[in-house]
Amino acid sequence: MRVEAHAIGGYTNGYTVLDMPEAYNMFPNGGIYQDSYAITRIVFQTGEEIVHETVKTEVLKNSTAFMITDMLIDVVDSFGYQGFSFPNMLIAGKSGQSNYSAAVINSKNIPTSAVKDLWFIGYSNQYTIGVWSGGKTFDNYIESKDIRMSRHIFRDIMLNINSTNSTILLKPNNVTSVNVEVNNEDILLPSDNTPVKYIKNEYFIRGTEPTEISEKFFTLEAPESIELKYEINDDLLTINWLEALPYNEELGEIRYEICLVKNGEKTVIGNTTNLTVDFKIGVFSLLFYDEIIIKTMYSETREFESEYQSVSISIQELL
DSSP states (O other): OOOGGGGGTOSTTOOOTTHHHHHHTTTTTTTEEOOOOSOSEEEOTTSOEEEOOOOOEEOSOHHHHHHHHHHHHHHHHHTGGGTOOOTTOOOEEEEEEEOOOHHHHHHTTOOTTOBSEEEEEEEOSSOEEEEEEEOSSGGGOBOGGGTTHHHHHHHHHHHHHOOOOSOSSOOOTTEEEEEEESSOSSOBBOOTTOOGGGEEEEEEETTOSOOOBOOSOOOOOOOOOOEEEEETTTTEEEEEOOOOOOSOGGGOOEEEEEEEEETTEEEEEEEESSSEEEEEOOHHHHHTSOEEEEEEEESSOSTTOOOOEEEEOOHHHHO
16 A cells, blocks of 8 residues: 555565665656666677667656646755755655654654654756755664754755756656635635735646635625613713624624724724723713714734724714
Protein backbone atom coordinates (compact mmCIF):
# COMPACT_ATOMS: atom_id res chain seq x y z
CA MET A 1 0.00 0.00 0.00
CA ARG A 2 1.30 3.44 -0.90
CA VAL A 3 1.09 6.19 1.71
CA GLU A 4 2.20 9.82 1.84
CA ALA A 5 5.53 8.97 3.52
CA HIS A 6 6.70 7.15 0.38
CA ALA A 7 7.04 10.52 -1.39
CA ILE A 8 9.88 11.55 0.92
CA GLY A 9 11.41 8.12 1.60
CA GLY A 10 10.11 7.88 5.16
CA TYR A 11 9.34 4.21 5.73
CA THR A 12 11.13 0.97 6.64
CA ASN A 13 13.95 0.18 4.17
CA GLY A 14 12.98 3.26 2.18
CA TYR A 15 14.64 4.92 -0.76
CA THR A 16 18.31 5.90 -0.94
CA VAL A 17 19.64 9.44 -1.17
CA LEU A 18 20.22 8.74 -4.87
CA ASP A 19 16.71 7.40 -5.48
CA MET A 20 14.97 10.47 -4.10
CA PRO A 21 16.69 13.16 -6.24
CA GLU A 22 16.22 10.91 -9.29
CA ALA A 23 12.48 10.83 -8.58
CA TYR A 24 12.21 14.57 -7.89
CA ASN A 25 14.29 15.40 -10.95
CA MET A 26 11.33 14.60 -13.18
CA PHE A 27 9.57 17.78 -11.93
CA PRO A 28 12.05 20.32 -13.39
CA ASN A 29 12.34 18.03 -16.44
CA GLY A 30 8.67 18.43 -17.28
CA GLY A 31 7.58 14.98 -16.06
CA ILE A 32 10.41 13.08 -17.79
CA TYR A 33 12.25 10.51 -15.64
CA GLN A 34 15.79 9.35 -16.33
CA ASP A 35 18.36 7.43 -14.29
CA SER A 36 21.36 9.26 -12.91
CA TYR A 37 24.82 8.40 -14.20
CA ALA A 38 28.41 9.40 -13.43
CA ILE A 39 30.21 8.20 -16.58
CA THR A 40 29.17 9.54 -19.96
CA ARG A 41 31.51 7.40 -22.04
CA ILE A 42 34.42 4.95 -21.89
CA VAL A 43 37.20 5.13 -24.53
CA PHE A 44 39.45 2.09 -25.05
CA GLN A 45 43.04 2.16 -26.34
CA THR A 46 41.76 0.80 -29.63
CA GLY A 47 39.62 3.89 -30.05
CA GLU A 48 36.42 1.98 -29.43
CA GLU A 49 33.90 3.88 -27.31
CA ILE A 50 31.02 2.91 -25.09
CA VAL A 51 28.68 5.88 -24.81
CA HIS A 52 26.05 6.09 -22.12
CA GLU A 53 22.57 6.22 -23.59
CA THR A 54 20.04 7.89 -21.38
CA VAL A 55 16.60 6.31 -21.32
CA LYS A 56 13.91 8.92 -20.83
CA THR A 57 10.41 7.96 -19.70
CA GLU A 58 7.41 10.28 -19.42
CA VAL A 59 5.84 9.54 -16.05
CA LEU A 60 3.89 12.78 -15.53
CA LYS A 61 2.21 15.26 -17.78
CA ASN A 62 4.18 18.46 -18.25
CA SER A 63 1.29 20.42 -16.73
CA THR A 64 1.28 18.22 -13.61
CA ALA A 65 5.04 18.62 -13.15
CA PHE A 66 4.66 22.39 -13.49
CA MET A 67 1.93 22.66 -10.85
CA ILE A 68 3.75 20.39 -8.40
CA THR A 69 6.81 22.60 -8.84
CA ASP A 70 4.67 25.66 -8.13
CA MET A 71 3.47 24.08 -4.87
CA LEU A 72 7.00 23.08 -3.84
CA ILE A 73 8.21 26.64 -4.47
CA ASP A 74 5.61 27.71 -1.90
CA VAL A 75 7.09 25.16 0.55
CA VAL A 76 10.55 26.70 0.24
CA ASP A 77 9.15 30.23 0.48
CA SER A 78 7.32 29.31 3.70
CA PHE A 79 10.67 28.60 5.37
CA GLY A 80 12.04 32.04 4.46
CA TYR A 81 11.40 33.50 7.91
CA GLN A 82 13.78 30.83 9.32
CA GLY A 83 16.67 32.10 7.21
CA PHE A 84 16.09 29.43 4.55
CA SER A 85 16.23 31.84 1.64
CA PHE A 86 17.82 31.91 -1.81
CA PRO A 87 18.45 35.47 -3.05
CA ASN A 88 17.91 35.82 -6.82
CA MET A 89 17.09 32.11 -7.11
CA LEU A 90 13.89 30.16 -7.59
CA ILE A 91 14.04 26.92 -5.58
CA ALA A 92 11.43 24.19 -5.04
CA GLY A 93 11.65 21.47 -2.42
CA LYS A 94 10.17 19.33 0.33
CA SER A 95 11.33 18.57 3.86
CA GLY A 96 10.59 15.38 5.76
CA GLN A 97 11.43 13.53 8.94
CA SER A 98 10.98 10.18 10.65
CA ASN A 99 9.77 10.07 14.26
CA TYR A 100 10.29 7.44 16.94
CA SER A 101 7.33 5.51 18.28
CA ALA A 102 6.26 6.10 21.88
CA ALA A 103 7.52 2.63 22.79
CA VAL A 104 11.02 3.34 21.43
CA ILE A 105 11.14 6.76 23.12
CA ASN A 106 10.33 5.18 26.49
CA SER A 107 12.55 2.10 26.18
CA LYS A 108 15.61 3.93 24.79
CA ASN A 109 15.25 7.07 26.91
CA ILE A 110 15.05 9.33 23.84
CA PRO A 111 13.78 12.93 24.23
CA THR A 112 10.20 13.26 23.00
CA SER A 113 11.23 16.19 20.76
CA ALA A 114 13.99 14.17 19.04
CA VAL A 115 13.59 12.70 15.54
CA LYS A 116 15.13 9.67 13.86
CA ASP A 117 16.25 11.33 10.65
CA LEU A 118 15.69 14.32 8.38
CA TRP A 119 15.26 14.76 4.62
CA PHE A 120 15.32 17.65 2.25
CA ILE A 121 14.89 17.18 -1.49
CA GLY A 122 14.97 20.28 -3.66
CA TYR A 123 15.79 21.59 -7.09
CA SER A 124 16.42 24.60 -9.29
CA ASN A 125 16.40 24.69 -13.08
CA GLN A 126 20.00 23.42 -12.95
CA TYR A 127 20.39 20.98 -10.07
CA THR A 128 18.40 18.51 -7.98
CA ILE A 129 19.85 17.80 -4.53
CA GLY A 130 18.86 15.31 -1.84
CA VAL A 131 20.08 15.56 1.76
CA TRP A 132 19.55 12.92 4.45
CA SER A 133 20.65 13.38 8.07
CA GLY A 134 20.53 10.58 10.62
CA GLY A 135 22.33 7.60 12.09
CA LYS A 136 22.21 3.82 12.37
CA THR A 137 21.59 3.49 16.11
CA PHE A 138 19.17 4.92 18.67
CA ASP A 139 22.05 6.94 20.11
CA ASN A 140 22.21 8.96 16.87
CA TYR A 141 18.91 10.73 17.29
CA ILE A 142 18.60 14.35 16.15
CA GLU A 143 17.73 16.89 18.85
CA SER A 144 15.15 19.61 18.33
CA LYS A 145 17.83 22.31 18.07
CA ASP A 146 19.16 20.57 14.94
CA ILE A 147 15.77 19.96 13.32
CA ARG A 148 16.70 22.11 10.30
CA MET A 149 20.00 20.35 9.63
CA SER A 150 19.16 18.87 6.22
CA ARG A 151 17.64 22.13 5.04
CA HIS A 152 20.76 24.11 5.95
CA ILE A 153 23.05 21.61 4.23
CA PHE A 154 20.89 21.80 1.12
CA ARG A 155 20.95 25.60 1.20
CA ASP A 156 24.73 25.83 1.56
CA ILE A 157 25.29 23.45 -1.37
CA MET A 158 22.72 25.08 -3.65
CA LEU A 159 23.99 28.61 -3.00
CA ASN A 160 27.51 27.53 -3.93
CA ILE A 161 26.78 25.64 -7.16
CA ASN A 162 23.63 27.19 -8.61
CA SER A 163 23.65 30.38 -10.66
CA THR A 164 20.81 32.90 -10.74
CA ASN A 165 17.59 31.52 -12.20
CA SER A 166 14.20 33.14 -12.71
CA THR A 167 12.16 30.07 -13.62
CA ILE A 168 12.31 26.33 -13.11
CA LEU A 169 9.80 25.13 -15.67
CA LEU A 170 7.97 27.16 -18.29
CA LYS A 171 4.20 27.28 -17.94
CA PRO A 172 2.58 24.86 -20.41
CA ASN A 173 -0.04 26.24 -22.81
CA ASN A 174 -2.78 24.15 -21.21
CA VAL A 175 -2.19 25.74 -17.79
CA THR A 176 -3.80 29.01 -16.77
CA SER A 177 -3.49 31.16 -13.66
CA VAL A 178 -6.53 32.44 -11.76
CA ASN A 179 -7.01 34.48 -8.58
CA VAL A 180 -8.94 32.47 -5.97
CA GLU A 181 -10.25 33.22 -2.51
CA VAL A 182 -8.33 31.24 0.13
CA ASN A 183 -9.62 29.45 3.24
CA ASN A 184 -12.74 28.05 1.59
CA GLU A 185 -13.91 24.45 1.48
CA ASP A 186 -14.59 24.89 -2.24
CA ILE A 187 -12.35 26.62 -4.78
CA LEU A 188 -14.06 29.94 -5.52
CA LEU A 189 -13.28 33.17 -7.31
CA PRO A 190 -12.93 36.27 -5.12
CA SER A 191 -15.72 38.80 -5.07
CA ASP A 192 -15.31 42.57 -5.31
CA ASN A 193 -15.41 42.64 -1.49
CA THR A 194 -12.76 39.97 -0.86
CA PRO A 195 -9.81 41.50 1.06
CA VAL A 196 -6.46 41.31 -0.72
CA LYS A 197 -4.98 39.11 2.03
CA TYR A 198 -7.58 36.43 1.17
CA ILE A 199 -6.71 36.37 -2.55
CA LYS A 200 -4.05 34.11 -4.04
CA ASN A 201 -3.07 33.31 -7.60
CA GLU A 202 -3.17 29.59 -8.41
CA TYR A 203 -2.62 27.46 -11.51
CA PHE A 204 -5.24 25.23 -13.15
CA ILE A 205 -5.48 23.01 -16.19
CA ARG A 206 -7.54 25.01 -18.68
CA GLY A 207 -11.19 24.07 -18.29
CA THR A 208 -10.86 23.13 -14.59
CA GLU A 209 -10.50 26.65 -13.18
CA PRO A 210 -13.31 27.85 -10.84
CA THR A 211 -16.23 29.84 -12.21
CA GLU A 212 -18.34 30.49 -9.09
CA ILE A 213 -17.78 33.67 -7.08
CA SER A 214 -17.44 33.55 -3.30
CA GLU A 215 -20.19 35.13 -1.22
CA LYS A 216 -18.20 35.12 2.02
CA PHE A 217 -17.35 38.81 2.14
CA PHE A 218 -20.01 41.50 1.78
CA THR A 219 -21.33 44.50 3.65
CA LEU A 220 -23.29 43.77 6.80
CA GLU A 221 -26.92 44.74 7.15
CA ALA A 222 -27.80 47.61 9.45
CA PRO A 223 -29.55 46.67 12.74
CA GLU A 224 -33.33 46.66 12.56
CA SER A 225 -36.25 47.46 14.90
CA ILE A 226 -34.39 49.90 17.14
CA GLU A 227 -36.43 50.62 20.30
CA LEU A 228 -35.83 53.37 22.87
CA LYS A 229 -36.96 53.34 26.49
CA TYR A 230 -36.29 56.14 28.95
CA GLU A 231 -36.63 56.04 32.76
CA ILE A 232 -36.90 59.71 33.74
CA ASN A 233 -36.51 58.97 37.45
CA ASP A 234 -33.17 57.24 36.86
CA ASP A 235 -32.02 59.34 33.87
CA LEU A 236 -31.51 56.00 32.10
CA LEU A 237 -31.83 55.49 28.37
CA THR A 238 -32.16 51.87 27.20
CA ILE A 239 -31.67 51.03 23.52
CA ASN A 240 -32.60 47.65 22.01
CA TRP A 241 -32.33 46.28 18.46
CA LEU A 242 -32.52 43.02 16.53
CA GLU A 243 -29.45 40.90 15.90
CA ALA A 244 -27.53 41.22 12.64
CA LEU A 245 -26.45 37.79 11.42
CA PRO A 246 -22.69 37.07 11.61
CA TYR A 247 -22.16 36.16 7.97
CA ASN A 248 -18.43 35.52 8.35
CA GLU A 249 -17.05 34.13 11.59
CA GLU A 250 -13.44 34.52 10.34
CA LEU A 251 -13.82 38.28 10.80
CA GLY A 252 -14.85 38.00 14.44
CA GLU A 253 -17.99 38.76 16.41
CA ILE A 254 -20.61 41.25 15.28
CA ARG A 255 -20.44 44.46 17.29
CA TYR A 256 -22.60 47.54 17.28
CA GLU A 257 -21.64 51.22 17.40
CA ILE A 258 -24.25 53.56 18.93
CA CYS A 259 -24.11 57.34 18.45
CA LEU A 260 -26.12 60.41 19.44
CA VAL A 261 -26.43 62.95 16.60
CA LYS A 262 -26.87 66.73 16.61
CA ASN A 263 -26.83 68.64 13.32
CA GLY A 264 -24.96 65.78 11.68
CA GLU A 265 -22.27 65.59 14.39
CA LYS A 266 -21.97 62.10 15.93
CA THR A 267 -21.12 61.35 19.54
CA VAL A 268 -20.33 57.68 20.20
CA ILE A 269 -22.03 56.47 23.39
CA GLY A 270 -21.58 52.72 23.06
CA ASN A 271 -19.74 49.90 21.30
CA THR A 272 -20.99 46.46 22.21
CA THR A 273 -21.57 42.90 21.03
CA ASN A 274 -24.86 42.82 22.98
CA LEU A 275 -28.26 43.72 21.57
CA THR A 276 -28.97 46.34 24.22
CA VAL A 277 -27.15 49.19 25.88
CA ASP A 278 -27.96 51.41 28.87
CA PHE A 279 -26.85 55.02 28.89
CA LYS A 280 -27.06 57.47 31.82
CA ILE A 281 -28.20 60.87 30.53
CA GLY A 282 -30.48 63.62 31.77
CA VAL A 283 -33.70 64.25 29.88
CA PHE A 284 -32.76 67.77 28.74
CA SER A 285 -29.31 66.59 27.61
CA LEU A 286 -30.98 63.74 25.69
CA LEU A 287 -33.44 66.06 23.98
CA PHE A 288 -30.56 68.25 22.87
CA TYR A 289 -29.85 65.56 20.24
CA ASP A 290 -31.88 64.92 17.09
CA GLU A 291 -31.49 61.17 16.63
CA ILE A 292 -29.76 57.97 17.65
CA ILE A 293 -27.93 55.93 15.01
CA ILE A 294 -26.51 52.40 15.15
CA LYS A 295 -24.40 50.40 12.70
CA THR A 296 -22.95 46.88 12.67
CA MET A 297 -19.34 45.83 12.08
CA TYR A 298 -17.04 42.88 12.66
CA SER A 299 -14.78 42.92 15.69
CA GLU A 300 -11.67 42.12 13.60
CA THR A 301 -12.12 44.62 10.77
CA ARG A 302 -14.08 47.68 9.70
CA GLU A 303 -14.04 46.76 6.01
CA PHE A 304 -17.62 45.45 5.89
CA GLU A 305 -19.47 47.69 8.34
CA SER A 306 -23.06 48.58 7.57
CA GLU A 307 -24.70 51.91 6.97
CA TYR A 308 -26.12 53.64 10.05
CA GLN A 309 -29.72 52.91 11.02
CA SER A 310 -31.46 55.96 12.49
CA VAL A 311 -34.23 56.54 15.02
CA SER A 312 -35.47 60.02 15.91
CA ILE A 313 -35.56 61.19 19.52
CA SER A 314 -39.16 62.10 20.40
CA ILE A 315 -40.15 63.30 23.87
CA GLN A 316 -43.70 62.07 23.31
CA GLU A 317 -42.52 58.54 22.59
CA LEU A 318 -39.89 58.43 25.33
CA LEU A 319 -41.97 59.65 28.27
